[in-house]
Amino acid sequence: MKFSGRKIFGRSGGRHRGRQGKRQNRDQELRDRGRGVFTRRALLLMAAQTATLGLLGRKLYDLQITSGEHFAKLATRNQISKRLLAPPRGRIIDRFGKALASNQTNWRALLLPEETTDVPGTIERFAAIVPLEDHDRTRIAREMRHQRKFVPVMLREFLSWNEMARIELNAPGLPGVLIDVGTTRTYPEGPLTAHIVGYVAPPNEQDVARSALLALPGMRMGRSGIEQSQDDLLRGEAGAVEMEVNSVGRVLAELDRVDGTPGREITLSLDAGLQQAVQNRIGDTAASAVVMDCRNGEVLAMVSTPSFDPSLFDSGVSKAQWIAWTNDERTPLINKAVAGVYPPGSTFKPAVAMAALQNKMISPADCFVCRGYIDVGGARFHCWARHGHGSVNLHLGLKYSCDVYFYEVARRIGMDRIAATSHELGLGTKLDIELPHTRAGLIPTPEWRQKHNHHWNGGDTIVSGIGQGFVQVTPLQLATYTSRIATGRAIGPHLVRAINGKLTPESDPEHWPVLDMPEQAFKAIREGMFAVVNEAHGTAPKARLPIPGIEMAGKTGSAQVRRVSRALRESGHFNSARLPWEYRPHALFICFAPYDAPRYAVSVVIEHGNAGAEFAAPLARNIMTDALLRDPANRRTPPGQTVADAL
C-alpha cells in the first residue's frame, strides 16, 4: 500500500478527492475518534491532577494555618534549649564565723573529644602524665559512649598544682585536653564537727527524679547532719539559661539568662573552739558531751567520739573503711549525742523529784529512812550505799543520790506522773533539733508495757525511779532537761542560729515559754544539785569549778547496763571496773553554771565509763570550765540581734 504523504503535511494540507479521498475520510474518522478519546481522557487527567494538587494545598493549609501555632510551639521546643545553672551551695559557719563547711575550687582535666583525632591515644598519653584509676577509665568510657562529641568528658578531678603543671607542659601532645575549675565541698574542721555538719554525696536516681536541679553535674545532696536537714536552704534555687541550639544540640547563642539564688549561709550556734576544747578533754574514749546555752537552747558544743572524716564521702568511701567503721564497737558513724540512748541512772532523780513536787505528793522536807535497801512486793531493792543513808529528805536524797529515797518517791507517785513530768522536762521525747536520725529514747509507762504485751510490775516503777530499767535518754535530752531545770523555761535545743546573717527567733530566751512547774520545786531541786557538787559529802566533789566565785550545780549518774546479781553483790567483791568494757556501767553527769545565774548546761555520757562521780563529773567540770573561761566576754553579752553582737 502506497501513500503519498509527501503532498499532505502541515496544518492546511490539501486533500485528494476521489477513490483515495473516500478512504482518507475513513482514516480521518478513525484518527479523529482516537484523538477525541485522547482529548477526553487528557482533560480527565488534568481535572484529576488539579484536584489532587488542590487536596495537597488543603493539606498545606491544615498544616500551616489550622495547626500552625501547634507546630510553631514544637519548632520553638526544637530550637530553644533551657539549661539549669547550678547555684553555689551555702556555707555553714560557726557562731563566730569560722567555716565548718565551704566550697573549694577543684581543678579538673576535661577532654573535648571533637578536638582530638585519636581519643584513646590522647587518654593514654594523659594517663602517662597523671595516673588514672580503673574506675576513672570505666567512667570515661561510659561518658564517651553517651555524650555528643562536643560535650567535654571529665578525665580527672582534684588535680594538684604539680599535676596541672605537668598537663600544661605537655599540652601540645594532649589535643582537646583542657583544665577546668569546679567546686567541691570541704569541711575544714573535719572529724571535729562531722556529726553535726554532716556531709554531702552525689544524688541518687530517686532524688534526681524529684528535682531536675539535682541532675546537674556536680550537684550534691546533704546526706547527714545540718547538710541534710537544711539541704533546701543550702542548695539555693537554680538559675536558667536559654540557648539556641541546632539539631545536634550544639549551642549557637545564649538568648536569656536568669541567675539563680545561691544557697543560704547557715550560722550554727556551735563554737568551733569550744567544740575542739571539749574534744580535747574527752580524748579517745567513746563518749558524748553537749554544751548548751541554757537560756535559749543554743548548742555550743556537741561532741560524739570517735568521729569520722566527712570529706571521704564526697569522693566515695572505700569498702575497707566502711567495714572498719561499721565493725567498730565505739560506733564512730553514730552521733551519740542525739542517737545514742542510755539509761540516765541517777541523773534522772531530779526529774522524779520534780514529778513528786509538781504533784504535791511530797514536800521537800519529807523524810524517808534509808537502811540500804527497801522491800517492795517481796523483792528487795538496794541502795548504792550498802549501809544506807539514814533519814533522808529531798535535799539529802539528791546530795547523796540516795536510791532508797527515790524508790520510795517513785512508789508513791507512780510511773505515769514521772513520765509526764519527764516529757515536760525534755526526757524520752523527740526533740526538735535540726539533725536527722535523732532518737526519742523512752520513759516507760504501764500503758507502754501493756502495748508490748507485758505486765507492769511495781518493781518496774521502783527501778525507773533511779533511771534504770527501761528508761532511756540521749545526752542532748539530758542537756535540755538540765537547762529547763536551771531556767524554768521550756527551751528547745537547736543548732541553727542565723540564716544569711539573720538570727532565728529561737535565739531569744523570751521565745521559750515558762514551764508550768512551781518555782519552789525548781529551787529545791537546784539546791539539791548544788549540794551534790559543793557541800561536804556530796557525790561529786570532783566537779567543783576551779574558778573562784562561780559555782556549779550537777548530778551524777552511773547506769548499769547489766543486772547485778544478788550473789555477786553479797559476795562483797563486786567491782564494776573489773567487768569487760561492754558490761561496765555508763558514767553520766549533768550540770549547769553559774549556779546563781545559769548560763551553760552540760551533759556528759561516757560509754561504759563505770562511775559518774569518778569519771564523768571531772570531765563535765573541765568542759564547763572551758565554756566559762574560753571567752569571758561571751558570758556577759546576752544573745544579741546579730552574730557579731555575740562576740
Added chain:
Amino acid sequence: MSALRPSGSRFHRRLLREEPGFSLASRLWRVNWLYVLLICALAGVGYVALCSAGGGSARPYAGPQAMRFGFGLILMVTVGMLPLRLLMRLAFPTYLASLGLLVAVLRMGHVGKGAERWIIVGGVQIQPSEFAKVALVLMLATWFSRISYARMGNPLRLIIPAVMTLLPVGLVLKEPNLGTAVIIGGIGAALFFAAGMRLWQIVLLCLPVPALLKIAYAHLHDYQRARITTFLHPESDPLGAGYNIIQSKIALGSGGMWGKGYLQGTQGQLNFLPEKQTDFIFTTIAEEWGFVGGIVVMGLLLLLILGGMAMAIRSRNRFGRLLALGISVNFFLYCLVNLSMVMGAIPVGGVPLPLVSYGGSSMLTVMLGFGFLMSSWVNRDVRSGESADNGEASEP
C-alpha cells in the same frame, strides 16, 4: 540544518507524515517561550530556596544547580528542535540504555541513604532511575503511536508495552526506591489510559487489586508491618523512621501564613530538617515564605503540568500527543509524591521536587523531558501517518 532534516526509516516515515522542513529560525519561533519562562520562574524559586539551604550563600547548592539549569535549558531547546521521527528512532535504543543503567546500578551502584541509586559514569554521579522515566515515556509513546486507537481494543497488543513498563518498575523497586517505582508505574498507567485502553480492560485490571493487597499484607513480616504503622503514625517512632516526617511537618507548620522570612526559618537553618536541600526543599520554602509561598510554588507547578497537558491535546499527531502527556504526567507525579511526602501524607521516598531540589540527574532528565515536550509542541501540526491511526495499515 542537515541534522534537523527529516530523516528516519521507511517505517517511521509511515508513522508520521513528512515533517515540515522548517528553518531553524521558524522552529525557534514555534517554541513555547511562555512555557520556557514558567520553567525559568520555577528554577528561580529553586535557586532562591537553595541559597537559603546554603545559609544565604550560593554555595554549595544554588550555584552549581544554576549551572545545571543553564545546561538543561540548552538541552531542552536543542531537543525541542529535533524532528519527531528522530525521537521515535531513538526511543528503543534510549530505552535499552536506561534498562542497562538500571541493571548497572544494581550491580555496582553506590549506596546512598540505604539504597543503591547512584552510579558514576565518566566522573559524574547519575541516578539511572530518573533517566528511566523519560526513556519509558519516549518508548511507550513510540510504541502506542504504532497501535491505532482501534487496535487498542485487542488486549494482546497491550502485553509488550506492559512488559516495557514493568521491567524498569521492577528494577527500580529492587534498588529499592519505592517512590520512583510508583512514578514509573504511574507514567505507564497514564499512557495506557491516554492511548485508548478500553474501560473494560481497566476495570478488569483493577478488580483483583484489593484482594492482592490483602494477600500481600498477610504475607508481610512483622517488622514490615511495623514500618507501615510508622508511616501511618510517625509519632510512634519519633527518632527513627518517623523523624523526617515529624521534623518536616514541624518546619512546614511553623511557617504559618506569611512564613518566618527569608533565611529566618529556624528548623531549616538549624538543620533540624533533614535533606533540606534535596527532598525537603519545599519544606524550606514553606517555612520561610509561609502558606502563601507554598501555594505560589504549587500554583507554578500546576501551571506547568496543565500547560504540558494542553500542549498534548493540541498536537495533531498521536506520537506527539502521547509524548507530551507522558512528560506532563511524569512531572505531575514527581510533584505529587514529593509534596505528599514532605506534608507527611505518604512515606518518605527519595523523590525530589523537580526543578527546585538540588540534584543533577533530576534536573537534567526533567529538562530532557521538557525538550521532548517542546519537540512535540514545535511539531504540533504534523499529522499522524496512515499506519498510526489507520486500523488497517500493515506493519513491516
